[in-house]
Every structure is written in structure tokens, then in C-alpha cells.
Amino acid sequence: MHFLRNLTRGPARNHRSLIRLNLPNTLQPAPLPARLSISPSSSFVTLSSNPHISSSQVPKFPLQSRIASSQARNMSNRPKDPREDMSEEELLALVRDSPFRKFGKLAQRDGDEIPSWGKQIYTSLEPVHATLKPNPAITFKFDVTDDYTNLAGNLHGGAGATIFDIATTMVLTLVQKEGFWERWGVSRTLNCAYLKGAPGGTTVNVHCEIVSLGKRLVHMRGVMTDDAGTILVTCEHGKVSVDSKI
16 A cells, blocks of 8 residues: 555656566567658659668559648639729729728718818828739828928828728728628727827828738738838737627
8 A cells, every 4th residue: 555655646756666677578569660762853752661672562642732722712712803903003093983982071060070180191191103013902092281290390190000900901992802801991009109209291101011911800001101211100909800790
């Protein structure tokens, strides 16, 4: 009994004790694993369990997996999006006519527009370049008027964040369809780095692109530069889809 108690005091000690008490190993050594050989000049891998068998006597298997082949077939059967054949001018027209860009024209009941610098950004961002490759992306021109400046006369940090919030979301115009980011989603993260001031009265370029896109999450990034190409502000924006599942 004392011996059994010692064996149950701890896993590490028990493990060492059992090893010392084991009888001499009478098991036959396990067979060696199959030998794999890959020829540098071939796209096949050779399988052999006997090192004395030549490679010509064993079957060959292609390196491409069945999963990769299935994915390739699925991609080839995917319906083509008509936007893939659009020219840049057609993509720009799609962005300019987007309902999301017209949100800034929300009006009061009496017909007067609601004064808000945040809503003015929707229509002040002028798309000048749009593409789907390699990533969906749009470049905007934006005039930094006094409405968007701080006490130092530079672009206000809150205004800059709002500009990126709206500009990056507009890129979804290039990929959305019925039931897929149709309602533009809601922000999950919005991180801006202010590297250099953008003086009031100047025009900046705001380049935004989609980095990763799924059914529920999207990750976008943006860069604001001046006419000389100097980076002023950078942004990373993550959104969550709120499209109905019904």
C-alpha cells in the first residue's frame, strides 16, 4: 500500500517511477516511416516505404491538393460581378451617385438643410480615382476650409477622423450588393495617426482602400497627403455588417 501511495502523489514523480520499474522492452521497433522524395525537376512527390525500392517502382502523387483544386473550381464557377468590367469613369460615377454620399443633404421638415460640418463632408469629398484591383480603392480630393480647422489653423483631429470614417466607408460602394454590406455597417474601430498638420485653405488627397472583406467584418485603411505627397494623417477603420439575416 505504501508503494501504491507513492505512485499516486504526482504525475511527474509517478512518470519517472514507472519508467524505472518497467521491464526490459520486448517490443519490436516500429517500422520506419515512409520515405518521401521530391525531385527538383518534377512537380510530383514520390512515396516509398522501402529505401531500396527505386522511385520508378512506386506511385506518384501530384503536389496540388484536392482542396486547392476544389477552390479553383469554385472560383471559376463564381458569377462575375458587372463592376469588374467597368472603366474608371464608370466606377467614379457609381461612387458619385451613391446614396451614402447624399446623406449630407438631409433636410429638416421645412425643407432647409440641417447645418452640420460632419454631414457636409459627405458631399465635399470628391472622388477622382477608383479601382477594384489589386484592392477596391478610391482617392478623394478634399478642401480643408476654416470649418474644419482648430485654433492653430490646421485640420481638426475630430474632423480628420470623421473624414476618414466617411471616406473609407464610401469604398464599400465598389463591393456591396443586395444582402452584402448593403446597409454600410457600423464602426468597430477607428484609429488615426496625425503626423503633420493640414493647413486650412489647402486641398488634400484622401486615398482609401479595403484590406480585408468578409460577410461580417471589413478592415479598411486610409492615407491623407498634400499635393507634394507628404503623409499628413493615416487611418485604420474596422466595421461590422448590420445587414439583416432574414
